[in-house]
Amino acid sequence: MANEVLYSKAIPVTHEADVFVAGGGPAGVAAAVYAARMGKKVYLVEASGSFGGAATTMLIPAFMQFSSDDIFLAEGIGREVHTYLKTKAPECYSRYCPNSIPVEILKLCYDEMMTESGASFSFFTSVLDVIVRDGKIDAVICSSKQGIFAVKAKMYIDCTGDGDLSYLAGAECRKGDDETGEMMAATLCALWEGTDFSRATQPQRAFLEDAFRDNVFTNIDRHLPGMWRIKDGVTGSNVGHIYDVDGTDSDSMTSAMVASRKQLREYRKYYREYLDGYENMELVISAQQIGIRESRRVMGEYVMTLDDFRNRASFDDEIGRYCYNIDIHSGKNTDEGYQKFAKDHETFRYAAGESYGIPYRMLVVRGFDNLLAAGRCVSTDRYMQSSLRVMPGCYITGQAAGAAAAIASEVGCAARDIDVARLQKQLKSMGAYLPNCED
Ligand SMILES: Cc1cc2nc3c(=O)[nH]c(=O)nc-3n(C[C@H](O)[C@H](O)[C@H](O)COP(=O)(O)OP(=O)(O)OC[C@H]3O[C@@H](n4cnc5c(N)ncnc54)[C@H](O)[C@@H]3O)c2cc1C
Numbered sequence: 001m002a003n004e005v006l007y008s009k010a011i012p013v014t015h016e017a018d019v020f021v022a023g024g025g026p027a028g029v030a031a032a033v034y035a036a037r038m039g040k041k042v043y044l045v046e047a048s049g050s051f052g053g054a055a056t057t058m059l060i061p062a063f064m065q066f067s068s069d070d071i072f073l074a075e076g077i078g079r080e081v082h083t084y085l086k087t088k089a090p091e092c093y094s095r096y097c098p099n100s101i102p103v104e105i106l107k108l109c110y111d112e113m114m115t116e117s118g119a120s121f122s123f124f125t126s127v128l129d130v131i132v133r134d135g136k137i138d139a140v141i142c143s144s145k146q147g148i149f150a151v152k153a154k155m156y157i158d159c160t161g162d163g164d165l166s167y168l169a170g171a172e173c174r175k176g177d178d179e180t181g182e183m184m185a186a187t188l189c190a191l192w193e194g195t196d197f198s199r200a201t202q203p204q205r206a207f208l209e210d211a212f213r214d215n216v217f218t219n220i221d222r223h224l225p226g227m228w229r230i231k232d233g234v235t236g237s238n239v240g241h242i243y244d245v246d247g248t249d250s251d252s253m254t255s256a257m258v259a260s261r262k263q264l265r266e267y268r269k270y271y272r273e274y275l276d277g278y279e280n281m282e283l284v285i286s287a288q289q290i291g292i293r294e295s296r297r298v299m300g301e302y303v304m305t306l307d308d309f310r311n312r313a314s315f316d317d318e319i320g321r322y323c324y325n326i327d328i329h330s331g332k333n334t335d336e337g338y339q340k341f342a343k344d345h346e347t348f349r350y351a352a353g354e355s356y357g358i359p360y361r362m363l364v365v366r367g368f369d370n371l372l373a374a375g376r377c378v379s380t381d382r383y384m385q386s387s388l389r390v391m392p393g394c395y396i397t398g399q400a401a402g403a404a405a406a407i408a409s410e411v412g413c414a415a416r417d418i419d420v421a422r423l424q425k426q427l428k429s430m431g432a433y434l435p436n437c438e439d
Helices: 026-037 077-088 103-117 164-169 208-213 250-274 306-310 335-347 382-388 391-411 420-429
Strands: 013-022 042-045 120-122 126-133 136-144 147-158 173-175 190-193 226-231 234-238 282-286 296-298 318-322 356-359 371-373
Touching: 013 026, 013 136, 013 391, 026 042, 026 077, 026 103, 026 391, 042 147, 077 103, 077 391, 126 164, 147 164, 147 391, 164 296, 164 371, 208 250, 250 282, 306 356, 306 382, 318 391, 318 420, 356 391, 371 391, 382 391, 391 420
Parallel strands: 013 042, 013 147, 042 120, 147 371
Antiparallel strands: 126 136, 136 147, 173 296, 190 234, 190 282, 226 234, 318 356
């Protein structure tokens, strides 16, 4: 081919492990901590400089629900994180926002959990490529300041959010709408100071139409997730959409970063000039990365669909249950797109106490013996991804993947062949909500 170079080089294998985890977001931390606590040698690489994934690199201001009514669905790692934050940052938990994220405390929480678990990890290190032989990953190639190196493990878990490891291994991935490829809009989240919650206008969208009429915004966008109270005077924003962003394309991400920083100025004007309580609000910091709600979904041995949500599905190989509503932000800034988002949001939601089951098979990447995928990139259609992608859901799939990888590496079998009853027993011993599994 015309414009190519051939690059070939012998590189060292610097790490050998029972379980390798790519990505240190909620799914990756849950997977690594769980496998390490089961006595396995674990190595995790994380591209950024902290654990937490979107919550820390994209400054997501709040967790979605951990519970359905009084049933705590994210038992296990999710419960531990929840308890840690409530204990160390009680000022962040109030009737305004029961699950807001004190981001520096969350980073410490994950540092401690990972260190205490005995798992090894490297920040500023990315998965660059994968060597596969006969449906089995032989090694992953990583890159860091030291250069390129290889890691060999018995089991591999993809928790990169974007499904990078699986994609590089050649697994079947889908992106966005199956017909149009449309993906949910992205949002640059940020932290602000100077808000007075005692006077804050609710709902925050109350004067959007006035602001549209006054040309405050370059784009007329009626989605407005809003500002969350993190603690007195400190707010986390999830406002403004950037459309047609592909989180797996750095050129697309580059333009989105520039556009979204500019757009934040427009929201600053709206909040300060149209709403009470925000007159003195000032931007402290915007996230280092625009928030990506949707990119690749890695196809597993089961693909969860909207029917599973509708049916409150139960499965023999269930590894947990979750409940967040269907939440597909429109990928196009049109009235039709916004109306569909709003309608789905209202139609597909559960009553208190309801939940859907999550089958183990969906974590097993189709066509591979030793690869699991957990977190945002799990094997679903778009509808189910929009529910299960939130952080409590990622703890559930992450910890199950970690436990399954630990079992498979110990027994020496393929991920699809593990004793599911043993996996369920293991998860139950940590409190996982598995009402349909016998003890
Ligand atoms: C704007 C926005 C608002 C949201 N609001 C909420 C909310 O209110 N509540 C809620 O619970 N959830 C919310 N979410 C969803 C949630 O934050 C994410 O879906 C969730 O964090 C996904 O977890 P994860 O572990 O799968 O991936 P991530 O959190 O994305 O973590 C993946 C990690 O992998 C690393 N990584 C990526 N590629 C590589 C690679 N090749 N090599 C090494 N490391 C790599 C990344 O640096 C990252 O740290 C929101 C998301 C967005 C974008």
